[in-house]
Amino acid sequence: MPVLLDLFLTFLKIGAVSFGGGYSMIPLVTEEVVGKGWMTESQVLDFIAVSESTPGPVAVNMATFVGATQGGILGALISTFGVVLPAFVIILVVASVLKGLLKYAPTNAFLCGVRPVVMGLIVGTGVTLILTVIFGLSRISDSLSFDYRAFFIFSFVAFLSVLYKKMKKRTLSPIVIILISAVFGIVLYGFL
Amino acid sequence: MSKLKELFVLFLTFFKIGLITFGGGYAMVAIIEREFTERKKWLSAEEFADVLAIAESTPGPISVNSATFIGYKRRGFWGAFFSTLGLILPSLIIIFVISLFFDRFMELEYVKYAFYGIRAGVSFLILSAGIRLFLKLKKTPYNTIAFILSATLLVAISLFSWNFSSVFIILIGGGIGLLSWLIGFIRNKTKEKGGRK
Structure with a gap:
């Protein structure tokens, strides 16, 4: 072939x-x-x-x-x-x-049952990632190792997001968040 | 917005998303939520959850499925086409370039460090997307319980490396929704009958 x-x-x-x-x-x-x-x-x-x-x-x-x-x-x-x-x-x-x-009631009933589940799955994915990245815990058998650099980056972008939302009444662009995280990653892991 | 302009906006937005999303699947989902639900307001929280449920329970990468679906919802076939094209074009170009000097790319230390940083930022993006969507949902006991249970279940699945696909969790949620509707439906029917007697 x-x-x-x-x-x-x-x-x-x-x-x-x-x-x-x-x-x-x-x-x-x-x-x-x-x-x-x-x-x-x-x-x-x-x-x-x-x-x-x-x-x-x-x-x-x-x-x-x-x-x-x-x-x-x-x-x-x-x-x-x-x-x-x-x-x-x-x-x-x-x-x-x-x-x-979508005209039919059962379809809507199905979707109503699904919606909170999907949102829960997103949060679950986020929590899993935080456990892995900040606490070094991707399996239950792993020993805890706290990564203060990752914790700092996480806290910083979280703080920045809330601040931006309060001041500008708009949601901070994800591009800005990714770029800031990348720069902090290079500085914190590469030079500290 | 004229049709042509909207197709262009779809293409450009998904191109941006394709360009900056590291870490696959849910990272992209978080960014799509931020762009289309929070900033552009093209989708409500409920509509976004529907897109995601469908993207998760059909074959193919979640992000490609979501792009196709959102594009179609907005502008039919061409909307779907340009959204998907925009999403995959950046990685097509980047990976093609990398394939030309694969071994040397692996040795770039700073790429690795940047990625460590991005992972921390992305975990915030994903967590905030999920919480924000949930806060927009009507606060019923079912919604709250299903939300907390499925989040907990997913964390447990990955911590204990259980072999249980999240598609099943979605289907269980849908099943409960259908069941509660059916019970209400039957109850109404019997009430009607009782009324007639």
């Missing part, structure tokens, strides 16, 4: 079956790209680290990277297209069906 077609079909499959996004798709991607001889297992691990420090969804990053190394710019484009296509089509279908379904 020509490599471009192979790339497209492989990432189409990955895009179609990875639920929940992000890290849940890593085992599947590893299996596929290692099995096809496109990357070694340690390259995959390295790349996941890179993917964490570059913007964008892990799945998309992975597709672009594997595509680029196997088929240049065209490979990158085709793999990325493949990984995004299933999500795009499925959401279009769901969104257009939902429009009609």
Whole structure:
């Protein structure tokens, strides 16, 4: 099979079956790209680290990277297209069906039950991240190690957000928050 | 706003989001909430939660799903198209460039330090997005209990490395919603019947 077609079909499959996004798709991607001889297992691990420090969804990053190394710019484009296509089509279908379904009481009842749960999941994710980043606690068996630098950055952007909201009556742009965090990261971890 | 201008705003906003979101999934969700619910006010808290529930329970990356959905809701097919394109274009370009000198990129110390800082900032963004959305929701006993329980459950799942997908938690919430509606529906029916007698 020509490599471009192979790339497209492989990432189409990955895009179609990875639920929940992000890290849940890593085992599947590893299996596929290692099995096809496109990357070694340690390259995959390295790349996941890179993917964490570059913007964008892990799945998309992975597709672009594997595509680029196997088929240049065209490979990158085709793999990325493949990984995004299933999500795009499925959401279009769901969104257009939902429009009609929202007229019915059961749909609304279902969504009413779901809403607080989704908001709870966001807060839960935030708390998990805080435990990992500030307290070094990603598993219950880990020993507590307090990272005062991370705590300082967290407190600083929280304080700044509240202050900005009070003074300007607008929400501080997330770009500003990310940039400030990055600068503090370099200064605190690199020079202190 | 004219159609063309709105498509452009969608593209640009998601391009920005794609460019600055490190740490995947929920970091992006937090930023999408800040941009579209808090600042632009294109989505209510309820609508945003619906987008997220659907994005989480369909295949594909959450951020791509949310972009497609919000784009479609706002401006149909082309809205979805330009939102998704905007979201993935930055990482497409950045990763392509990185792939050209992958090994050297790994050695950049300051990239690592910047990322440590960003993780701390992102954890604030995610936490504040969740709390802010909840504060906008009607305060019913179910909402409060479901909110606290699902947050606790998610933390426990990751601390104890349980194998339990958050899609199931969402479905349980939806099931409870349906069930309470059904009970109310049946109660009304029997009342009507009783009234007629």
